[in-house]
Amino acid sequence: MQLPAFLRRPRWRSLALLALLLAPLLWPLQQLAERYYLGELLQQNRQTLDLYVANLLGTLRRYEVLPQILGDLPALHNVLRQPGQAEAVAEANGLLKKIRERTGADSLYLMDAHGRTLAASNWDQPDSFVGRNFAFRPYFSEAMAGRQGQFFGLGTTSGKRGYYVAAALREGGEPLGVLVIKVDLDHTEQLWGNTPERLLATDKHGVVILTSHSDWRFRATRPLDADELAEIATKLPYPTRDPQPLQLNPGDWLIQQQHIEETGWTVRILAPRSLLERPVRAVLISGGAGLLVLMLLLSLLLQRRRHYLERIALDTRTRQELEHRVQERTQDLEELNRRLKREVLEREQAQQELVRAQDDLVQAGKLSALGTMSASISHELSQPLGAIRSYADNAGVLLDHERYPEARENLQQISQLTKRMALIIAHLKAFARRDRQAPESVALQPALEDALALLANRRRSLEVELIRDLPEATLWVQAGETRLRQVLGNLLANALDSLAERAPPRRLWLTTRLLDDGRISLSLRDNGPGFSAEALERAREPFYTTKTTARGLGLGLAICDSLVNALGGELLLANEPGGGALVTLNLQPATSAVGAQTVEDYP
Template structure:
């Protein structure tokens, strides 16, 4: 209620409006008018505060009246619900109240009790009991002998038949055995269903109790018929235990802690078989407000809700029925009522304030529009100025682009001249290397011709060697006449061992002269690589010559050539047992301009040429030092299938 009052009292703006100056002219008036303006404002403030106080008093009284009225309506609603639910519960029990007493005089019942061993009569009585309650299949009707053993039952043909069970300890049996009508509420030991038991003694002609007729009324069915939405309705037995509830969360709770005597009785009678824990209902701040009514806070899931609790005693059952009605609805309705009244009281004033605020906003908007227009004009002028500057910059950039293009043309001409000079320099280096390469075949020719005199039987083979070397000289001579950096030789599939064998034949005399032990490990299957026969002979000539130079100072010179195929790559490893590659020479080994000192006949130009040939054939050359001494050159080439 107070929240609604605070929502409705939105008049501090009016007070500030009264205190604020009406205009700049009023603020600039002389001291003679100041006392009069102050009195007017004070009068306005007093009137506003008085109106607020009166309105608050009216709203508070209205809220209090609404709370009382809604609470009274809620109490009446609770009483009506108690009457309806209590009548339904009493009817469910009373309709069978006389049935055990009527059956106690039935001939079938008396006949079975006189002869309890008769299976035929047991079957007849059980069927008769089932017909008696055929409209209520959830209820049970059964006959017990004087010792509490069940002789016949309406559920005789079900898995949970009571026939043969002993209920001599049950209070309803003990009451009937003593000659009284028995009443008892508990949980069935076989069915595990709660129910209300009615019993009546069966007497013989002498008035002696010879058995008991009992009926169990299943109240769970009635409980399931109660609506589960809305307020809570519970039934509390004489011990304060909630035995029925529209909200199953509160069933089997207690309204007050159970005494030790009550707990002992429950254990002996097995009234609530299987249940030993009965928690307290989560109620707090309980306060009685009338006959059979109280207020309390009910806590569920960590949330507390104000409740109106009403109860009514159920005559003849020693039970109480309770209803729990949510009082927060009363507070909500009171707040709505106060809010509606506040809107009626302050609505016109709020509309006036909204109109004044709207006019004020319009004035501020006009001022903001004027300021924005001024800013736009300034931006427009600034943009025009910047556009002119950008046009000048673009003109200068165009001139700079033309100048840059002219300089780039001159630079390209100078670059072409520099490249031509480089080509001529490289051509000189290559010519020197080729002439050096020509010296090796000529020396081989001289060696072969010398052998003609030493061994006449091999004249034919030596002459073939002379012819092969002569062809190589012709190939070198043709390449020497070509322009630098160009070749017309085509790449094709070449047997890798062919250029190796030709090169070894070229160095045969030098190998024997230096007493070099040469080992060749050939592959089992011929390997074909992409290349050119003349180029590959030049490549292997450079590598073998480098190995011969390296082992020149070795006491037992040795060169090893291993040819193998690893996946799609062919590898040729040429190793020697010379001094290896020094650290100073490793970084410039393939540099054509490097001239290492103290390393005889080693030329960076020759190795550069070999690396270039390997690259043209789709491979490359790597060099490293071996752990056991000497250097190792490894050539990798791409493997292809044999042509044709």
């Protein structure tokens, strides 16, 4: 499908012309953004400046009243009256040190009327003020003149900056001395360093005394005249007598200031113009991005129709191809479905044949086991039959002689012997009948007794001592009546075969226990020769046997293992450390069956 030429290419020339027309709109956008963000920045800086000035004034005012309050302390007056008394000086030193610790001041010291320091809070430090004369400091002369002394400068002894507050101690209207408190403003200056703006405080000379930028400290913000330089040389407020000028380009900063009348200081906040340029640049970028998006939208609109027509043509071709492929795929699926149905039917038939073959194999195994036990069964039945014949003959003779009580006793013995024969036959019928496929609740102890009864004659002939450790309460397991008897019969028969290979004494232990996972475990242990290494590995293989062909085909343990696995159980083979084989049968527990059949109930 061929499209018109004007639809096959975007109109880039029109877009470029539109961009040229819209670009001048960015200039008024820049002006509006600068005006807005400048007002916001100035307002924010004014609030920051007011906050830091308030913090500075709060720190200074907290100490301004202390010299006047402390000037009435008797310990300080005693030192001024008796400067040579050691006890008075020691008491004053201790008092000033304690006051410094409580107020947080840098230091406190007491001078006499001549400026000599008599007591100080740092009297025990290497840079102690005791004995030093500070009469040259302006705060001393102001305090002696009756005014409050205020001064910011570098300590001549400690070398640390500080704000000095002083007041005279008077007695009878005459000044005795001056008490000075030095305030450390380093913490206040450290707070200033946490802002993106730069803050600085200058004294009356325009020299920076506090700043958030350490390189600006003690630099002059304006030229100093000769009188100011002379005053600086006399009072020594800075580490240098000729402060170097602070080189600042006013065009790089937005400057706001506030004057503090109490100290004569001026606090300034300097915000770099980058703080203003950054949001303005972001607005311009956003505006440019908006124009770009607008042009992209227009470009998309110009190409929308072309894409729409192409999509219609493509959808038509795709739909035709899809219909053709669906038709082919449907035919393939129908053929595949027919093949799958045939395979499923064949698999179901094979599965049914496999189940029948397995069932026939189990039945054959049971009949084979019955054949091996036929001698024992014949012996069990021949004894009561001979006794019945003897008791019947005797009963006839006794009746001829009219000895009726003795004849009745013989008949009772015949009845007891027939009951015994019926029980043996019931065991055989229970063992030989076909079992149901679904597991059911089966009593373990009766099934074990049935298997033992069928092998009782052989056990007695081998003189095998049977040691039982079974609970009195009936244990119910998930199994089939006949299959469980077949498994137990095979396991007991194998144990007797193993014991036949050794000399007496022969012992067979039967024990049960409850496992941690709730399963019921039956253990058969003998003192025979045990399993060989090869037997442990291959015992579950069909037709593997360690017996002669006359005594077995090697299907017993293979059938047992298959039956136990089908019932959800587990058959374990091992050797006892002390000798002999250990066979463990683990079965799933079941609830007691209502009306469960006993051996005598089997038809």
